[in-house]
Amino acid sequence: MIGLIAIIIVAAIAFIPGNETDNPASGVSDEAVSGGSNELASGDSNVSTSQGSDELVAAIGTHGGEPETGFNPITGWGYSREPLVQSTLFEKDSNGSLINDLATNYSVSDDGFTWTVDVRNDVKFHDGVPLTARDVAFTFNTAANSSGVDLSVLKNAVALDNYTVEFTLNDPQTTFIHKLAAVGIVPEHAYNETYGEHPIGSGPYRFVEWDKGQQAIFEANPDYYGQKPYFKKLTLLFMQSDTAFAAAKSGQVDVAEIPSSYANQKVDGMKIVSLSSIDARGITFPMQPDTGKKTENGYSIGNNVTSDPAIRKALNIGINRQTLIDGALNGQGEEEFTGVDKLPWGNKEAIFEDGKVDEAKKILADAGWEDTDSDGILEKNGTKAEFTLLYYSGAQERQALSVALSEEAKKLGINIKVEGKSWDEIDTLAHSTPVIFGFGTLDPTDLYLKYYSKSYDPANYNNIILYNNSVVDNYLRTAITSTDEDTANKNWQLAAWDGTTGFSEKGDATWLWIATINYMYIMDKDIDFGTPKIQPHGADIFGNILEWKRTEN
Incomplete structure (x- = not known):
């Protein structure tokens, strides 16, 4: 049996002079590990663009961009990234090591085909309904039958009781643990064909509204079982990187993903940071040579x-x-x-x-x-x-x-x-x-x-x-x-x-x-974004959103 797999990657996060808008140990500085400011270029004044210090406006194309099917983990939203609205069984810390989220423990059968996961008993969805193992089993069974998430290795998931779920695999793949850290849990009682447009989860943020093509708004979940986020309101603007940079310059956003060509730009009150990645x-x-063969x-x-x-x-x-x-x-x-x-x-x-x-x-x-x-x-x-x-x-x-x-x-x-x-x-x-x-x-x-x-x-x-x-x-x-x-x-x-x-x-x-x-961002000088998580394909700038805060000017 395997325990929580410790994946120590000493060089996936570095503040050195990337950018990607898309459809997945060298060079780590002390500043990167400690979440230093890494001001590649900045102006002298320090002004905040937010209406309130505990509000954050971000133009982050790499956090999955605007999801075509909405904020639904079963169709791919937040896969291997922080889904904001939903919780996952496990998550990964800033070193890439697996840690518990909804899960409290797990075990694997000797033949590798059966995984048993214990689930927390103190979690509620945003509508007040308790989260149970039935919701976990429902999420994975539904996702396995969809095209949004590759769960072909999963035969089925069954709730053994309110807080124990059993997964049976088609193949004894020990890497299944990573699937348990990638899929956000949805409520069986509130899931339907329009779920992605009005998602309910148990994560640190509650969904407020989605203006398609423009923005999505989230508010902090007051009943969240984990660390409470500093930012009480999060607004995601759906912009291309060039437009996002212009919005940052004009004071419309606090954080924006920018092209690598802007690495040396200067904007008053803002800093430019660069995160290395495994992307x-x-x-x-x-x-094969071309012999005239065709696919089906x-x-x-x-x-x-x-x-x-x-x-x-x-x-x-x-x-x-x-x-x-x-x-x-x-x-x-x-x-x-x-x-x-x-x-x-x-x-x-x-x-x-x-x-x-x-x-x-x-x-x-x-x-x-x-x-x-x-x-x-x-x-x-x-x-x-x-x-x-x-x-x-x-x-x-x-x-x-x-x-x-x-x-x-x-x-x-x-x-x-x-x-x-x-x-x-x-x-x-x-x-x-x-x-x-x-x-x-x-x-x-x-x-x-x-x-x-x-x-x-x-x-x-x-x-x-x-x-x-x-x-x-x-x-x-x-x-x-x-x-x-x-x-x-x-x-x-x-x-x-x-x-x-x-x-x-x-x-x-x-x-x-x-x-x-490298993934590049411009953000207010007074934003402390802690120790970023390892940046995968598509980036995960909000992977450690619970660490984000504003500092004194």
Whole structure:
């Protein structure tokens, strides 16, 4: 059986000079750990934009943005982030360690298929109705039958009594604990098809109103069982980052997410802070050649360029990641080589030296790629070393990285054509065309879904490259089913590189990982936001909202 898994990540939060608006140990400063102000640029005066000191107005696109289906955890609201309105069974502290929230204890059967969780008996929903194990079971069973949350591992949940819930799994995945920390609990008695528009939960904030396309308002829950929030009213404005910065300058908001290009701006009474993250940007490489195969939806499978390991390896070692970060991200990021470099299951032996143009050219030449017509693009057997790279058209930072990567690739004789698309368009092309994605979570299941051969699920981009390596599969299965954390982490690491094979560049070079991005915010100088939690894909700026307060001017 496993206890509360302590995930100590010493470098996921750093105040150093990122930004992402999206659809998932080095560099930690003492200021970051203590929640220091990290004033990269600020003015001299100190003015508050709030109507009251205990009110907070925030334009935070990265906290999930405006949810299409409302503030409903079953359809994805707050997944792996602070849901504000709802409570979770477990949560994660600023070090990434799992701690109790609604849960008071849990146990796992010897075979790993049955999980039993004890629930607090002193919690009420915002309408005064007590929260019980029936609500927990209802939430997870309903979520498992929806498309908003991936709970495919869950067979069913049953309330054994008012304060004990039993989960039965389809597969003995020890990482199920992370699901229990990710899904907010909804009330069975008040859940219906319009719940997301008028949510009731047991969290630190009560829902007040939602003006679609504009804002959502929340008020502190006076009956909250945990620490009471300092800010009694929280208003979320739904703005793009450029607009949010303008709103901050004009005094309309207290906190705003901003683009990395604004790192050196000065605004009177405000400070600019930057949070490093585990949110990595990487590019998929379709692993199979194009043989005319189609998906069940008729989408093309395979790519005759990226299926060549020489192309994949050459790009991985030939590009200079720091150059991309300095240019495309204005320095707001850190180099990333495996997608999980900063995490306990990251394999440092899989990290390599990049920017080695000559070595990359040699790899290509040895594999038969040469420029026979002097156009600067290599060829092999009549095929040009060129491919299209897709990015989500709503993400400026992904566009910038894609364009910068294309320039780096030209040094190697590889031509990358960059195109922005909607997610619906990307869905039809991702089996045959490289895509720049964002991933970053404290749940190692993410590795399993990316690289395990049988995890293929295009709806969630699981193993979208159709990777199949039996040795890697064995490591991944051992890791996800192991009840010993050290054994699990060791096998996660071996899946990346065991000295002979793996999913990293040293092995099959399945992805081209580039960087983890920093999240940047501008906020009132007098806001003390405590010790931020580790920032995952999509950010979690309110993960420690109970620590936030105003200080004396």
